[in-house]
Amino acid sequence: MDIAEVKFILSNSTTFNKLNESAIDELILIAIIKEYKKGQIIYKQFDPADYFYFILKGKVVASVSYENKEIEIDLLKRCMSFGIISLFTDQPHSITAKAIETSYILIVEKEKFKQFLTKYPNISLDFSRMLSQRVRAQEARPKKIFQFRRIAILGFSSSGKTTYLYKLCKVLKKVTNRKVIGIEISLTDTFMLPYFIKKEQNALLLSKFDENKIFENIISDDADYLLLKLDTKDLFGDFLNFISENYHFIIYEVPSLEMIDVVDEFIDVADYIDFILFSQLEELKRSSIFIGELKNKYSFTQDRIRVLVNEFGSKDNLLTQEKLTILDHPIYATLPPISTDAYDKAITRISRQLGEVVVGLALGSGAAYGFSHIGVLKVLEEHNVTVDLICGTSMGSVIAALWALGYKIFEIERLAKEFGKLLRSFSFFGFSIPFRGLIRSKHLEHLCKKIFGNKSFYDVKHALKIVAFDFVKKQTTVIDSGPIYKAVAASCAMPGIFEPVKFKEELLLDGGILNPLPTKILLNYNVNRVIAVNITPTQEEIFREYKKRNKHHIFDFIFGSIETMQREFINKAVSIADVVIHPNLEGIGWMEFEKVYEIIERGKLAAIEKIEEIKKLECYCV
Secondary structure, three states: OOHHHHHHHHHOOOOOOOOOHHHHHHHHHHEEEEEEOOOOEEEOOOOOOOEEEEEEEOOEEEEEEEOOEEEEEEEEOOOOEEOHHHHHHOOOOOOEEEEOOOEEEEEEEHHHHHHHHHHOHHHHHHHHHHHHHOOOOOOOOOOOOOOOEEEEEEEOOOOOHHHHHHHHHHHHHHHHOOOEEEEEEEOOOOOOHHHHHOOOOOOEEHHHOOOOOHHHHOEEOOOEEEEEEOOOOOOHHHHHHHHHOOOOEEEEEOOOOOOOOOOHHHHOOOOEEEEEEEOOHHHHHHHHHHHHHHHHOOOOOHHHEEEEEEOOOOOOOOOHHHHHHHHOOOEEEEEOOOOOHHHHHHHHHHHHHHOOOOEEEEEOOOHHHHHHHHHHHHHHHHOOEOOOEEEEEOHHHHHHHHHHOOOOHHHHHHHHHHHHHHHHOOOOOOOOOOOOEEEOHHHHHHHHHHHHOOOEHHHOOOEEEEEEEEOOOOEEEEEOOOEHHHHHHHHHOOEEEEOOEEEOOEEEEEHHHOOOOOHHHHHHOOOOEEEEEOOOOOHHHHHHHHHHOOOOOHHHHHHHHHHHHHHHHHHHHHHHOOEEEOOOOOOOOOOOHHHHHHHHHHHHHHHHHHHHHHHOOOOEOO
């Protein structure tokens, strides 16, 4: 891996994204990048802890030896660190770490890493919290969980906390296949969870907490659930630590804030706070005060407090910006009425983000070759592969936008064919003066508007990012608001052919100039699994095609030259992706838009070849 790629991954990881560029450079300077082949041991259980480890690319399995058996307890992926607990306790490693595919690991010698953290306390606190998350089981039993997350659900009365708890646990279990437990905490004998689970179970008195008997109180359903009566607070930390040895996700509902005076015991031990509220003026004001206390008193960073606003029930007719102003905090998600499919879809999105199984699809640039993206999407839909975020450049933005708006595949085929036909019909009578491009931007915008109408990013059914090039700032820009047709036109405005598109205060051109395959953009939006569709021919493919043809169109020279300049960008983009789909488009020209169905079929065949690899990414629909 080259240094630029390493630097990019570190800068966009939750572990190191608080560091500035010079600090990232310093970290790379004291580190080594080591490649581990599939099956190669990184370190063994009980080996001395000498290094900090961070996965740049690949997968590592964590396992423990117990009674002459090797038990796999966790799978570690890109942007995850390990070796932390041993590094800071000077105890031997409690697990064996082994690469299960070719992996690149950033390694820093123990003392150098400790000195680095001392110099940068803004991430030292995060590592202290991370250290508390890594569980070292008692020697009498094998370690079961390598890393866990604790989510505390807070809110005022009747805010829908228990519904959220039940649904979140159920879906989180399904999308991650990890061990999940939901805990409803009450000060009385009244519990709501049995109503959802349709099973009765006695509550566990916290004062009677016993490690050997606690599982008698577990309610097994889609996930595990527990009713906990809070007759004392003194044992809550011990109780939660034991639960954390057995579950990857511990989600607990704190009694309503009107009913409990001191919440320290519940907050100090949480990794995230999910704060649920109604869109009512007074509740927004009360919530703002409490969220301020979370930040100041408990030193919770903004990203660890996730505000969810219920859309059902009585509410004020406040605009989103007004709510944000009152809260003085971002809104993480809105929760539609519970009885609707939209509520379940919202919970699914939250679960996939929490479970770090967010799948992003990058659709590359390539004129008529972009039709092959349709074939890829068709295969992904047929195999129930979930795409949480789609990002497109140039012709890839056309297909990405159509899919994100919720069009069916046959509709996308029809609209894409119409788009290609309109492109082929362009005459050059609309020269721009002065010559910013052969064709005025308004003609391209008019063409895009015929396809997308007045639909905006508010109309999308799937998260969408469109990539363009900011001519004034000479940098990539990501468009995710405003009219879709305008964003697509900007992303498709090939320099020299079209004049720049004016979008708000910017002059924008083809996104493929710097981002012909926008995998890096996906990482910026916390995507954990990256599928890339690279429709740019390789050097060998171009050479073979050149030898076959007697005549060449002017666009062959234009696109061929651009592709040559973009090759380095493509290579870096491909290296970031978990799966790369590369359709064989030999025998087809860049501008042969009339071959739409043949190109779609090429994309379909390429996706079918990769579908088993994609399934291993654990990105199924629920």
